[in-house]
Amino acid sequence: MALTPLVYWAQRHEEIYLRVELTDAQVRVNGTLLGVAVHLAYCTEIPSGDSDLYDHLTCSGCRCISAQGHGAKGQNEYEFSLEFLLPVKPEVSHKSTQRQVNITVRKAQRGWWERLVVQERKPVFLAPDFDRWLDESDAEMEIREKFLGFSWIFVNMTVRLFIFGQGEERLLWLKVSHCFSFTDPIISNTPLTSDSLYDTFHTISDVMFFCQILAAVEVLNAAFGVVRTSVIPTLIQVVGRNFVLFIIFGSLEKMHNQPVVFFVFYLWSAIEIFRYPFYMLGCFNTEWKTLTWLRYTVWIPLYPLGVLAEAVAVIQSIPIFDENKFLSIPLPKAIGTSISFSYFLHVYLVLMFLGLFINFRHLYKQRNRRFHTKKRKAK
């Protein structure tokens, strides 16, 4: 008689994770012993007979899953069936180890399920997977905090620009030309500390540090498949921003009063006030067309401008790193000098434009995928 293994589960908005405890499990598919694997079948109703019958079944609204394993130890057969609360997609991915089988099932519709199975009393072999467990509120809190942080930054900077910018003797073009002055980063260091363009770092940096540390979670989310996004573009985005924030601005006091900080922070936050609400609505299966359009369009001018502003910051920091030797690599006394960090910054400038190219292409594809799929569906 087949035994029922312990099955642990957790969910995200798009996926269900099942962890089947099946020590040394081996599985037969069509009679062949495949080693550690799992034999899954979907059906619209719980299968009554041999689940091999359901092996290649594809259905648009699958509701249940059955898995069958063959344990090497004691030659036990293992089997379980679950009838999901809501439909799931027919594709399934699974990974087996010596101790367990991890199964990922995609929900047919994004959303948070109140429980996993149709019946209100959960089967005895089913338990929450506390290693991966997230409440709906946990999943949304992270986006909400980043959104609130970036909104605060954006609104604060806009208000300060209007209030402190008024009555200013300097003309804006002069400020911008200061921002783009590569030769003497100290020129604009001293005057007008009340000017919003010059004291951005002091007023905004704490919140920006907080938001960008939190943004590192986006890479983990992508890497562990919590959200449907590519790891490389996310990594480039987070590493690129954090390099400028922590190394260029954070570690160099002389950069703190540079107007370029204003432009970089403003451009970064300008996209996030659309991106995070777009993700938040997505969590509730809701779409607001204007917001979707803004999320997938505003980056077109913002991304190149953002990278350009970052490049200006990097170029402005080069003479400072040369002067204070911070992060330079000391060489043996016989050679008697050190390798300045500015050499790395020159290489980084090239990497930035490579990163811009990769992410621009990624966002362009995301835009096409989003709008063209929608158009096809509408037809």
Ligand SMILES: CCCCCCCCCCCCC/C=C/C(=O)SCCNC(=O)CCNC(=O)[C@H](O)C(C)(C)COP(=O)(O)OP(=O)(O)OC[C@H]1O[C@@H](n2cnc3c(N)ncnc32)[C@H](O)[C@@H]1OP(=O)(O)O
């Ligand atoms: C290897 C390291 C090398 C380092 C080299 C460094 C070089 C650095 C150079 C580049 C430096 C760039 C610095 C940045 C500058 C700026 O930011 S300038 C300002 C303008 N910026 C932008 O416009 C970029 C904004 N950022 C992004 O868009 C993303 O970070 C992205 C990774 C670039 C793209 O996002 P992505 O997630 O891939 O696309 P989406 O279509 O939005 O999402 C895909 C699906 O995933 C869902 N989703 C994603 N996140 C969440 C979430 N947190 N919660 C819920 N859902 C989420 C999303 O809804 C999509 O799902 P579907 O709707 O079902 O498709």
